[in-house]
Amino acid sequence: MERTTNFNAGPAALPLEVLQKAQKEFIDFNESGMSVMELSHRSKEYEAVHQKAKSLLIELMGIPEDYDILFLQGGASLQFSMLPMNFLTPEKTAHFVMTGAWSEKALAETKLFGNTSITATSETDNYSYIPEVDLTDVKDGAYLHITSNNTIFGTQWQEFPNSPIPLVADMSSDILSRKIDVSKFDVIYGGAQKNLGPSGVTVVIMKKSWLQNENANVPKILKYSTHVKADSLYNTPPTFAIYMLSLVLEWLKENGGVEAVEQRNEQKAQVLYSCIDESNGFYKGHARKDSRSRMNVTFTLRDDELTKTFVQKAKDAKMIGLGGHRSVGGCRASIYNAVSLEDCEKLAAFMKKFQQENE
Amino acid sequence: MERTTNFNAGPAALPLEVLQKAQKEFIDFNESGMSVMELSHRSKEYEAVHQKAKSLLIELMGIPEDYDILFLQGGASLQFSMLPMNFLTPEKTAHFVMTGAWSEKALAETKLFGNTSITATSETDNYSYIPEVDLTDVKDGAYLHITSNNTIFGTQWQEFPNSPIPLVADMSSDILSRKIDVSKFDVIYGGAQKNLGPSGVTVVIMKKSWLQNENANVPKILKYSTHVKADSLYNTPPTFAIYMLSLVLEWLKENGGVEAVEQRNEQKAQVLYSCIDESNGFYKGHARKDSRSRMNVTFTLRDDELTKTFVQKAKDAKMIGLGGHRSVGGCRASIYNAVSLEDCEKLAAFMKKFQQENE
Ligand SMILES: Cc1ncc(COP(=O)(O)O)c(C=O)c1O
Ligand SMILES: Cc1ncc(COP(=O)(O)O)c(C=O)c1O
Ligand SMILES: [Mg+2]
Numbered sequence A, B: 001m002e003r004t005t006n007f008n009a010g011p012a013a014l015p016l017e018v019l020q021k022a023q024k025e026f027i028d029f030n031e032s033g034m035s036v037m038e039l040s041h042r043s044k045e046y047e048a049v050h051q052k053a054k055s056l057l058i059e060l061m062g063i064p065e066d067y068d069i070l071f072l073q074g075g076a077s078l079q080f081s082m083l084p085m086n087f088l089t090p091e092k093t094a095h096f097v098m099t100g101a102w103s104e105k106a107l108a109e110t111k112l113f114g115n116t117s118i119t120a121t122s123e124t125d126n127y128s129y130i131p132e133v134d135l136t137d138v139k140d141g142a143y144l145h146i147t148s149n150n151t152i153f154g155t156q157w158q159e160f161p162n163s164p165i166p167l168v169a170d171m172s173s174d175i176l177s178r179k180i181d182v183s184k185f186d187v188i189y190g191g192a193q194k195n196l197g198p199s200g201v202t203v204v205i206m207k208k209s210w211l212q213n214e215n216a217n218v219p220k221i222l223k224y225s226t227h228v229k230a231d232s233l234y235n236t237p238p239t240f241a242i243y244m245l246s247l248v249l250e251w252l253k254e255n256g257g258v259e260a261v262e263q264r265n266e267q268k269a270q271v272l273y274s275c276i277d278e279s280n281g282f283y284k285g286h287a288r289k290d291s292r293s294r295m296n297v298t299f300t301l302r303d304d305e306l307t308k309t310f311v312q313k314a315k316d317a318k319m320i321g322l323g324g325h326r327s328v329g330g331c332r333a334s335i336y337n338a339v340s341l342e343d344c345e346k347l348a349a350f351m352k353k354f355q356q357e358n359e
């Protein structure tokens, strides 16, 4: 088998070693005579998987003791609703920094539950940068919502704001890709399907003290406290997805943890951005340089025709997932943790050759 | 490897052939050079998996054309809320037939959204039977909710009521285990983790015309119409769980479909119930005979001590998952589609031997 080089935006590439381990024990997990997915979620064997995923996440991210960690279903998209449903109150406002399509979706769901306000936005520039934020007016808001990495536009917060109100971050597309100070946030959430594992499980990291603000009259299944009390076992969790998450976290730890992966991610992104910057405009980066994402590298080519050829030729060379999102056009290379430096070098070499052939 | 005989209530046994196929193509799906879980949910390769699961479900269950099929996250437990959130209105009442703990949870979530009424219940007899239903008073209700199979108590509807109002059924623990007339129902839903696949995906089958009753002001992610319009691809679906579902459905088809599995399930249940009935009271069935489940066989032994010994000795003999739920006590053998007649015969032989040794 020749392995495809996978630049998908999510679900995305997983480490080959992780897939191999999961394959090996797929039918007989830990000599149980069963697959992980056949274990009861109330069994000792599964409990160990669940706790391993949790404790590795705590260790790798440096999550302080006063935070809860939840494994939920519904994707980051369900968090867009669960957050205001539980934490927006009539007398308060949810503040948003708008940095892309995912911020927009989060905002739209929040509007159903109460007052919202846009603190800053780069919408008029097609979300090509992370805007400056002035937090003078948000003093008594319910929370400030940001999207740490903008998967579609290829921008990323370089530094997080010191928010006077609880800071909530959708980190779906850059969680565990770099060191962050968790204590700055009241809530961090993200779908697993970029840096953490397969789709089907959503990680939520929530400050314990914040849970006290939870609204009444929320359905039990949609209350955070329900899942906190039950340690994410209130109803049947997506056990296999959590198992895969545990393997990915183990792999990350074995490969030097967040510090090492952050360095690799810097290098990887550098290889591609250099290629863009040195192309004399053949490739145009969408993101403003000071806002560039190390996870999603977005760039456009001369026209649609050439873009199509680029994507097709890359595919012929066994590199997939390079078509950009329609709201930006052009191309996007998603280079999450499981994409290697060699993968990025392969793409950069291809890009240089393609430029020579088509300039 | 010796395979464990798995009587788990869910997540539960999966067909060995399905696990073997998934294992074989785990890292290289369809010569894509990628795992299924690395495919974009917008790719042609994944689209084929998604559509295969849907069309096999339509074929196997005989789902009429005027129904939509959804693959959602959140478990059956999220359906307990989504249903009233979308379909209960202030002027109407949701009616419930109470047959166990899951009916209770469904009812509790519904109360948050409007008026409810209990049409019939067997609660005072610890849910040991399916009560008679008199539907004279439910003429203008929003819907009638039933739980087709009661996982914990081991009872099952033998025949479904002709409801004058839309009939909604939680079929989590017996979907695809027997022939049903889908056209009797407006909604059928169930988590996959018993008869359909691993946990992490919930199947919803909904009459198209009923969708017109959907309430306004429901979060987009929690609206059925959102998922219908997007063919369950509004946000990232649990792609690997849906893939496993497609393999389980394929296996069921290759093994004679629902008609054949229904016969096998009758035989399997018969083997265990005979053993109980011929034990001279050593094993006592919890369910009244006319309400017995073919999926979950519940029985008690003389005392807790003996029950513990039974479960432990069964485990020593490589049969797991036999501890009953605390609300019934005793034992429970869950014998979903993937549990074979031989597995049930093995358990019955063990039960007879255990009786001889402990009478
Ligand atoms: C930043 C961001 N937020 C939210 C989502 C939505 O996640 P999900 O599909 O799991 O609901 C995505 C998906 O790509 C994303 O990139
Ligand atoms: C009949 C029935 N309904 C609902 C549920 C809850 O399903 P989930 O855990 O997927 O939310 C179960 C789980 O065992 C069940 O047996
Ligand atoms: Mg998800």
Ligand SMILES: [Mg+2]
Pocket (backbone or CB within 6 Å): A099, A100, A101, A102, A103, A149, A150, A151, A152, A153
């Ligand atoms: Mg975006």
Ligand SMILES: [Mg+2]
Pocket (backbone or CB within 6 Å): A236, A237, B074, B075, B076, B191, B192, B193, B199, B200, B201, B202
């Ligand atoms: Mg589920």
Ligand SMILES: [Mg+2]
Pocket (backbone or CB within 6 Å): B099, B100, B101, B102, B103, B149, B150, B151, B152, B153
């Ligand atoms: Mg029950």
